[in-house]
Amino acid sequence: MMNIGIIGAGRIGKVHCESIMRYVKNATVKAIADPFLNEETKAWATSLGVKEFYTDYHRILEDKDIKAVLICSSTDTHSPISLEAIAAGKHVFCEKPVDHDIAKILEVKKALLAHPELKYQVGFNRRFDHNFRAAREALEQGKLGELNVLKVCSRDPGAPPVSYIKVSGGIFLDMTIHDFDMVRYMSGSEVEEVFAYGTVLVDPAIGEAGDIDTAVISMKLRNGALAVIDNCRRASYGYDQRVEVFGSKGQVAIGNDTVSSAVISDATGVHAEKPLFFFLERYMQAYVAEINAFIDAVENDKPVSVDIESGLQAVVIGLAAKKSLLEGRPVKLSEIQ
């Protein structure tokens, strides 16, 4: 039974805590650290079997019985805590993004090179979604031939508060970053160049905060294929997460999951269910799977599924997209790194 410490008990920290305590067989959450840990969260975690609670995460890093940590704190703390955890000899699962600053991610990368015995996995959970896996497998198995065009559609059911938008790093580093990783994961290729159109159509306050809420981002991949992502912070019908992989021999299209397969026909039409509401519903199994994969990598000394390089590249593409939007021109990734 592997002991895990969770740093940060916000929404995503709780998701991982519950995943591990309920669905993961060979690991347990020994301790949770959060400077703002309240009684309600403590009671909830206690009922799941968690025994130790700290406000200072260093207590977790000092605990010799804790083998791995999950960094679920605010984005600006990801890279410094990663460095401390690596120095403390802990395996690390770090939520995305590792940092908004390339230099800081490179520091983590450097620290990891000095500790080849430690596993470091980045929280790109969508790679573990059963649907996207099926698409990736279709391509890998040669069913689609050579990749020609990859299309990612990713829309949230509603925009987060503007207060969040302001510290989010912008839509490309906050929301599209998952789609950038999906492009790399699906294509098996690095991105060479990116061109972004973005605009404010959902909420003017988002624009006033210096961000956009609707975007179309096209990309040239190093393997010669093209890719395009379209994003929106609000889809009236819910969380829209689709992918189309078009190759020389065929195409695979991934649709949304629904609460049920019920189709109602009546005088007004033929009605099916909306997509599952948001990421907790759509990706719950993926969250469990990514933690299982991380624990498997640690326990059996396997390579992690989503390494620091993936964490780095997604941010590089995001910064390139940001620059493209700002300067109104295509931007090569080599301009960023």
Place this chain on the structure above:
Amino acid sequence: MMNIGIIGAGRIGKVHCESIMRYVKNATVKAIADPFLNEETKAWATSLGVKEFYTDYHRILEDKDIKAVLICSSTDTHSPISLEAIAAGKHVFCEKPVDHDIAKILEVKKALLAHPELKYQVGFNRRFDHNFRAAREALEQGKLGELNVLKVCSRDPGAPPVSYIKVSGGIFLDMTIHDFDMVRYMSGSEVEEVFAYGTVLVDPAIGEAGDIDTAVISMKLRNGALAVIDNCRRASYGYDQRVEVFGSKGQVAIGNDTVSSAVISDATGVHAEKPLFFFLERYMQAYVAEINAFIDAVENDKPVSVDIESGLQAVVIGLAAKKSLLEGRPVKLSEIQ
């Protein structure tokens, strides 16, 4: 250019007239006969190119230049006019049902045996539907293996007037007769025994007229497979015409056609189009195809696609279903014929 005479200019007579004049290359409607032919119909047919109009259909039978007749008059006249037309040396396309009385259909069959040079096709148009054809082909090509269970769902968008119900011969001879033919067409087998449940759920007036409006009819086929039809005189969402053919190697399912492929997702769900409204919409191409097939059979001396035996068997099954409903027991077709 083959000359055709149409006997009966009601709804279905007009459908065939327009089909031939607009979509059939090598035939033309030379004359239409209808005792109640009004000026509006005449003007409409004239605009399509029809030149001769009679109230007495014998004028068509006497016309040496007319090679084939379409019998689209009321059901009770189908078999007597068929006999006259055969005697007059005309090829015949007869709307369904040939008659409600087995003995009268057998008379037509006998007359045809004496005139092997004449073609006689019955108007089971659904055999020419592109969807049902695809299902039949899947079975014939061995994609489904041996037939196990055949399911036919057939529902009208709304019940006809009770005045029509009263002279319709009952739901089994009026509406289900198409589905009985579909069972024979799809399965490639005769029916051995039938058991019918029927009830009145749409309109009590239908019950008062001695008929039912909702039915489930199960069947044993001579090839060992089972079949089941469900009918209703009213589906709120329109004309529901589906078939499932389940075999040892697979299943083919036929859905409804729609006006467009548009799927709208909004806050209330994911909405597709209803089925095409009724038989004129769903089967328009099938009506053209059945006439083309008939003309092809006449012109090139090929066997017709839907022969008098098919016209007979559908009525036999209908009468067996009627008896089953009345007597509350399964009825063998051998009890009817």
Place this chain on the structure above:
Amino acid sequence: MMNIGIIGAGRIGKVHCESIMRYVKNATVKAIADPFLNEETKAWATSLGVKEFYTDYHRILEDKDIKAVLICSSTDTHSPISLEAIAAGKHVFCEKPVDHDIAKILEVKKALLAHPELKYQVGFNRRFDHNFRAAREALEQGKLGELNVLKVCSRDPGAPPVSYIKVSGGIFLDMTIHDFDMVRYMSGSEVEEVFAYGTVLVDPAIGEAGDIDTAVISMKLRNGALAVIDNCRRASYGYDQRVEVFGSKGQVAIGNDTVSSAVISDATGVHAEKPLFFFLERYMQAYVAEINAFIDAVENDKPVSVDIESGLQAVVIGLAAKKSLLEGRPVKLSEIQ
């Protein structure tokens, strides 16, 4: 934390054990009893947290700390153990069918009347399936109007061994019993009369064992609606579990669940995934939900979702279907009870 004892550690006993230990918050499996309990099962259950193992289930009935038992033993022991458990003051979750013999189910029913403080739930798991629930809700919410025709399609991916068939009680009590319950659950009505066609198309050995493998069963419901079930012991494409509820205002159709939403288009066609393989895949969440519902009923003194009457009626319909098949006539349920 409610203590539970599981009697019978075969496939379904293990399903429930894992459900409770992993997904059910407020209950735990204290003990498992099985006369043939092997070391492998013990090790597996131990790893889940089960502490006590017996060969004699009386040890569970005697344990004052165990509040409820799950009867997962062979069918012939369901009713006698139910009686003993009730006498011992245990709440009971009993796998289906309660018995093949009406008289024995009535004995359990009588015992329960004497113990109104005890909950007794029957294992009709499909009522807890997210899809079927959605269909039931659509009807309950009035979206479909009055029920007209209910259609249940239920096919297994492959037939069980003939050795199993021989002790199964026949297809109607073994397999269709779930569908009979579904008819009652969906319609909210009792069945009045049943007519069954059955045949052997999958494996002659099933016929030699005195059973059938393919069936179409039609029913008259007491609320005036009609229902039809079609079954087959083998569907080449997997576990086919669909329902259509057709009412005066609309229809709801339930399709199969799949491993992914991936749709591959290539030169040979457009390909989607097959249904989830079998009941463990399709109904895993339903198994968890039914146990949660049982525990909720016990802990909060609520009526159970699937009571002894449901256990009884499904068997009554099954025996009526058997009699119908044997005697070739429709059978009223009043002939059985």
Place this chain on the structure above:
Amino acid sequence: MMNIGIIGAGRIGKVHCESIMRYVKNATVKAIADPFLNEETKAWATSLGVKEFYTDYHRILEDKDIKAVLICSSTDTHSPISLEAIAAGKHVFCEKPVDHDIAKILEVKKALLAHPELKYQVGFNRRFDHNFRAAREALEQGKLGELNVLKVCSRDPGAPPVSYIKVSGGIFLDMTIHDFDMVRYMSGSEVEEVFAYGTVLVDPAIGEAGDIDTAVISMKLRNGALAVIDNCRRASYGYDQRVEVFGSKGQVAIGNDTVSSAVISDATGVHAEKPLFFFLERYMQAYVAEINAFIDAVENDKPVSVDIESGLQAVVIGLAAKKSLLEGRPVKLSEIQ
């Protein structure tokens, strides 16, 4: 009965000739002119009822009984013949593109300003497709709210011969031009700026001919929305023609039409039909509808559905896309016009 002359009897000229002679009620093709008119074409057209054939199209322009001409000749002759036809007082239906040269289209536009009594319609047939119409109507009716993102996917089943590619004006003016028009039609907005990625993935010979075969083109619309088109000259599964219109209140998605609704489930999966093979299959009804609309505009003095401005703008966008691809930067339409 309106007399029409067809100039150019290649594939598309024949499509229109057959449409008019078979499906259009109030018009007839009086004459066909083609410098390379062969006997086979003559015989075919004669069988449809066409009486006059010329090698010189001026004979058609001189015919006082001919009210309208269809220009179906090679692209380079579209604008000069248009000018002559207008001068001759004919209404004109001109196949797309009007010209590759903006100046020449402007000449036609100028000529039309001097002849407001003449109708001039451009052959963007997709506007008349039943599916795309349904999408446009959903937006117009406010079901989707304000347009946010428009996505057009357009792929051919296979590339044309390289000899054709060489004179085609490039993929943007030959193939994407339809999609550019679709963006204007669907959005009801002009395009402001375009950015194109293009590459050669289908056939190196296309690249050697100076063209590309795979493209992703993103656009900023004047109404503030974004649009993206993806094209490929070859889709293994056939003619892929889809549109998604995403708005503030909902989305409409248009799928492909198929030969049948048959869905086959077998041991390898669940299989549906491929899209209709190519434009003649997918858009046959649209070809009839556009001619009917043109005749309606002429006969009843209504505005045409696709005017010269639409012919102009699609070419302007195409040239902007070409420039974008060449110069690797977004290009405003104002740079072209």
